[in-house]
Structure formats: structure tokens, C-alpha cells
Amino acid sequence: xxxxxxxxxxxxxxxxxxxxxxxxxxxxxxxxxxxxxxxxxxxxxxxxxxxxxxxxxxxxxxxxxxxxxxxxxxxxxxxxxxxxxxxxxx
Amino acid sequence: xxxxxxxxxxxxxxxxxxxxxxxxxxxxxxxxxxxxxxxxxxxxxxxxxxxxxxxxxxxxxxxxxxxxxxxxxxxxxxxxxxxxxxxxxxxxxxxxxxxxxxxxxxxxxxxxxxxxxxxxxxxxxxxxxxxxxxxxxxxxxxxxxxxxxxxxxxxxxxxxxxxxxxxxxxxxxxxxxxxxxxxxxxxxxxxxxxxxxxxxxxxxxxxxxxxxxxxxxxxxxxxxxxxxxxxxxxxxxxxxxxxxxxxxxxxxxxxxxxxxxxxxxxxxxxxxxxxxxxxxxxxxxxxxxxxxxxxxxxxxxxxxxxxxxxxxxxxxxxxxxxxxxxxxxxxxxxxxxxxxxxxxxxxxxxxxxxxxxxxxxxxxxxxxxxxxxxxxxxxxxxxxxxxxxxxxxxxxxxxxxxxxxxxxxxxxxxxxxxxxxxxxxxxxxxxxxxxxxxxxxxxxxxxxxxxxxxxxxxxxxxxxxxxxxxxxxxxxx
Numbered sequence: 033x034x035x036x037x038x039x040x041x042x043x044x045x046x047x048x049x050x051x052x053x054x055x056x057x058x059x060x061x062x063x064x065x066x067x068x069x070x071x072x073x074x075x076x077x078x079x080x081x082x083x084x085x086x087x088x089x090x091x092x093x094x095x096x097x098x099x100x101x102x103x104x105x106x107x108x109x110x111x112x113x114x115x116x117x118x119x120x121x122x
Numbered sequence: 123x124x125x126x127x128x129x130x131x132x133x134x135x136x137x138x139x140x141x142x143x144x145x146x147x148x149x150x151x152x153x154x155x156x157x158x159x160x161x162x163x164x165x166x167x168x169x170x171x172x173x174x175x176x177x178x179x180x181x182x183x184x185x186x187x188x189x190x191x192x193x194x195x196x197x198x199x200x201x202x203x204x205x206x207x208x209x210x211x212x213x214x215x216x217x218x219x220x221x222x223x224x225x226x227x228x229x230x231x232x233x234x235x236x237x238x239x240x241x242x243x244x245x246x247x248x249x250x251x252x253x254x255x256x257x258x259x260x261x262x263x264x265x266x267x268x269x270x271x272x273x274x275x276x277x278x279x280x281x282x283x284x285x286x287x288x289x290x291x292x293x294x295x296x297x298x299x300x301x302x303x304x305x306x307x308x309x310x311x312x313x314x315x316x317x318x319x320x321x322x323x324x325x326x327x328x329x330x331x332x333x334x335x336x337x338x339x340x341x342x343x344x345x346x347x348x349x350x351x352x353x354x355x356x357x358x359x360x361x362x363x364x365x366x367x368x369x370x371x372x373x374x375x376x377x378x379x380x381x382x383x384x385x386x387x388x389x390x391x392x393x394x395x396x397x398x399x400x401x402x403x404x405x406x407x408x409x410x411x412x413x414x415x416x417x418x419x420x421x422x423x424x425x426x427x428x429x430x431x432x433x434x435x436x437x438x439x440x441x442x443x444x445x446x447x448x449x450x451x452x453x454x455x456x457x458x459x460x461x462x463x464x465x466x467x468x469x470x471x472x473x474x475x476x477x478x479x480x481x482x483x484x485x486x487x488x489x490x491x492x493x494x495x496x497x498x499x500x501x502x503x504x505x506x507x508x509x510x511x512x513x514x515x516x517x518x519x520x521x522x523x524x525x526x527x528x529x530x531x532x533x534x535x536x537x538x539x540x541x542x543x544x545x546x547x548x549x550x551x552x553x554x555x556x557x558x559x560x561x562x563x564x565x566x567x568x569x570x571x572x573x574x575x576x577x578x579x580x581x582x583x584x585x586x587x588x589x590x591x592x593x594x595x596x597x598x599x
């Protein structure tokens with residue numbers, strides 16, 4: 033794996049790396065991806081539908097349920113009337 | 123003592139719940155500095171739970187786990203103890219709700235004796251990836267206990283709790299149970315609620331028990347397994363084959379691909395001896411080939427890393443735990459917090475997941491891995507139509523020494539070959555001790571069953587455990 037690819041991945045993953053960490057990670061990822069590459073040559077003789085890709089669908093239908101009523105939600109807040117969100121950015 | 127024996131001792135007033143809890147707390151105070159199994163123990167809280175349990179015992183209303191001290195892997199949410207997933211990023215974090223299985227244990231007035239060390243966010247097979255300190259194997263303090271539930275296995279092996287909860291995504295209950303000479307069950311996917319279990323790979327994660335015996339694992343399983351409307355993968359239909367009294371006529375398959383040349387000779391020999399024991403009891407043991415299992419490792423790592431990269435995106439320095447002190451804007455809060463807070467292995471898996479899901483690579487890696495998991499699932503289904511259960515080693519070798527840890531991460535991943543495939547198929551699988559190598563290190567036998575045959579495979583292990591001469595770990599402070 034090339035360093036510029038790794039920088040892009042780190043950006044996607046939203047993780048900051050120091051330059052020396054990137055060099056170490058490059059070696060690790062190269063070795064790991066070599067192992068993963070063994071899958072690329074596997075011949076699969078079956079035809080796959082979307083159900084095989086979305087594995088979680090095997091147990092239960094994804095049905096929408098009614099959301100909690102706002103009044104009930106707010107009544108359970110520690111303050112009793114509203115939720116206070118702590119300030120994050122100065 | 124086993125949980126079953128402790129239950130008798132508590133109910134007959136031979137010992138009180140407080141005395142029992144104090145005994146375990148004393149053991150933890152003496153041995154935890156060496157073993158490192160616990161991250162958090164609150165003596166006062168544990169004793170207050172014991173006091174409450176004693177009132178119930180005195181009223182003659184005890185449940186199977188009332189007053190029994192159980193250790194909790196630190197990825198299960200508890201409102202009265204921190205939940206850190208052994209990560210610096212979540213240091214000091216106390217969740218606002220209990221995991222469903224913690225609520226289930228509280229319903230029985232179980233003593234939750236402490237939160238147990240693990241590989242950070244359950245990523246690892248050695249416990250060397252804990253963000254705090256590594257756990258050591260009670261059989262040899264120079265060796266790893268396995269992972270990621272290595273703290274749970276070590277705590278049970280060193281008698282620092284009567285039983286423990288762990289989680290298993292690709293072998294994280296079974297492999298440490300094998301390394302530490304205890305019994306550990308990965309239940310059928312959907313049998314035990316993961317609500318309040320910090321997610322690693324949602325299509326694979328499952329919570330389960332580790333204990334001194336299969337019978338004890340069954341007692342803990344009964345307490346924690348319940349249908350949970352809060353968890354979308356919790357199964358409503360959960361009927362499986364019950365425990366069996368007899369082994370006569372059962373068909374057991376020994377998995378060919380997991381008994382190859384890469385399995386160490388003493389491990390292979392111990393598993394073969396266990397298979398012969400089942401034969402001597404009247405079971406029919408035959409070899410069975412599941413050829414696609416050899417691709418289990420890359421398939422498992424791609425799927426789990428892809429899911430982890432999505433699941434761990436919630437740790438952004440805003441909603442949970444620690445936050446970097448040197449940020450300039452929102453983007454830098456997220457990147458710096460994750461850069462400073464996550465350990466090396468977690469970063470590696472997130473990057474692998476991001477890679478597998480990238481446009482251009484998705485079909486070649488993630489989609490192929492998911493399709494391969496489907497093929498593995500079909501192979502297991504066909505094998506379990508022919509056989510009542512499958513036998514194999516839990517790991518190609520015994521616990522390695524800290525100074526002999528693999529330096530190439532891919533080599534470490536390959537060592538998970540025996541355990542990663544059952545989760546891809548959603549099957550229950552357990553580890554029970556079946557031997558010791560020439561250095562006295564435990565070897566585990568894995569028994570894999572059909573979906574919801576958890577009680578059945580536990581009973582297969584129980585029969586074996588009654589005959590197997592277990593050698594306890596001897597840790598000295």
C-alpha cells in the first residue's frame with residue numbers, strides 16, 4: 033500500500049496519524065491486504081442475490097415502528113422539562 | 123468450586139453471599155496485580171449486591187445466580203461501573219443504561235463483582251491490545267491468556283470469579299477459554315441480546331459465558347438468554363435440540379481442514395484423543411471436509427473490519443468519553459481524539475474496513491467476503507445435516523509467550539483459522555479443555571452445533587468434562 037493511499041484512508045477513517053506512524057502502518061496494511069487478496073482468486077460458482085449481501089436480513093424483517101412521543105421523552109429528562117446539551121465548541 | 127456447588131453452599135447457609143464475595147475480593151486483591159484480569163472492582167458495591175442477594179436467599183427465593191460473583195467484560199454497559207472497552211478513549215465513561223443481559227443478571231441478584239480487561243473494543247486474540255495493561259495467563263504469567271475475552275478467561279481460571287461474561291466475534295470467547303483451560307460458549311447468533319454491548323461487528327458479535335464447566339456455562343446462559351425487543355437481531359424462535367443423556371449413536375464430524383499440518387502435533391493429538399473418547403462412549407466419529415473454511419480468515423477480517431469502521435465512527439470525541447485537548451475545529455476534534463484515543467490494532471482494523479468499503483474495492487473485497495460467508499454457511503448446513511455436531515481444535519497451538527508474539531499482523535490473524543468460521547454461519551460453538559501440552563499449557567476442543575443447539579453441545583462437553591482430569595492453574599502472589 034502506498035503512503036498517499038494510506039493518507040486518504042486515514043482521512044476517510046477520520047484518524048490523525050503522525051508521519052512516523054503512517055510509515056509503520058503502511059507496512060502493516062501491506063501485509064494484511066496481501067492476506068485479504070487471497071479471496072480475490074476464489075471462484076464462486078453460485079449466483080448470489082441481494083439477501084446474501086445483506087446478511088442481517090436473515091433473522092427478521094426490517095419493519096418501521098412508531099417513535100417515542102415527544103411529551104413522554106421530555107417527561108423522562110433529568111430536569112423534568114427539557115434536555116440540556118453541554119457546549120462542545122468554544 | 124463450580125457455580126452449581128456454590129449454589130448449594132449458599133442455599134444451605136454453609137456460606138453467606140457476603141462471605142463468598144469477600145473471598146473473591148480477597149483473591150482479586152492478591153492476584154489481580156499480577157494477572158491484570160480486572161479493570162474496575164468496587165468492593166462496596168459488590169458487597170451491597172451480596173447483602174441484597176442474602177435477603178433473597180434467606181427468604182428462600184434464590185434464583186440460580188443469586189449471590190454468585192460474576193465478572194463482566196468491559197464492553198457491557200453498566201450504570202454503576204465504568205464501561206471502557208479497555209480503551210483510553212472511553213476512560214471513565216459510565217453509560218446511562220444497563221445492557222439487557224446485565225439487567226437479566228440483576229433480576230437474579232447476581233453479584234457483579236467487577237469489569238474485566240479485554241483487547242480494546244474486542245479487537246485482538248492476545249489481550250496485548252488492552253489500552254490499559256495486558257492480561258497474563260494464570261497457567262504461565264509469561265504467556266498471553268488469548269483474546270479478546272482474555273480477562274474473563276483468566277479471571278475464571280485463577281478463581282477470581284465464579285463465572286464471567288465475554289463476547290465472541292471471531293473466537294473471542296472460545297480461544298481464551300482454550301488458552302486458560304476453562305469452558306466458554308459462543309451462543310447461537312440471536313440467542314443472547316446485544317443491547318448495551320458496545321458493537322464491534324454487528325453481524326457477528328455474540329455475548330456468552332465462560333466458567334469452570336459446561337454445566338456452569340449452561341446456568342449462566344439460562345440467566346442471560348432472552349428475547350429482547352430492543353435488539354433487532356434477537357431471535358423470537360429459539361427452539362433447539364435439548365441436552366442429551368447419552369452419547370450412543372450420535373454422529374460427530376472431525377473437521378479435516380482444521381486438523382492439517384499447520385496444527386501443532388500435541389494439539390492435534392489431544393483433539394484426536396477426545397474424538398476417540400466419544401467413540402468409546404458409542405458415538406460415531408468420522409472425518410468431514412469443509413473446503414471453504416480455508417478462506418474463513420480473510421472473509422471474517424474483511425466483514426468484521428468493514429462493520430467496525432462504521433460502528434466505531436460514533437467515537438468522535440463529542441458524544442462519548444475523552445476528547446483531545448488540542449483541537450481547532452470540529453474536524454480536528456474528531457481526527458485528533460481518534461488518533462490519540464484508539465490503540466494501534468483498532469486503527470488498523472478501521473483502516474482495513476475503510477479500504478474494503480472504498481469505491482473500486484467494494485466488489486473485490488467486502489462483497490466477495492460476504493458471498494464467501496454464505497458459501498461457508500451452506501457448507502456447515504450440509505455437514506450438520508449429516509452430523510449431530512462437529513469437532514475441531516480451538517486454536518492451532520497453545521497460548522504463546524509475550525516475547526514470542528507475532529510481529530506480522532497477518533500471521534496473528536491466520537492463527538484465528540479454527541474459530542472465525544462458526545460466527546460467519548451464526549452457529550453455536552464452545553471450547554472445553556481436552557489436554558495439556560508438555561509445558562502444562564491447556565488445549566481446547568471445539569464443539570460446533572446447529573443453530574439453537576446450544577444446550578445440546580453443552581451437554582456433549584459436560585459428558586467429556588466428567589471424565590477429563592482437569593489440572594487447575596496455580597498462581598501464587
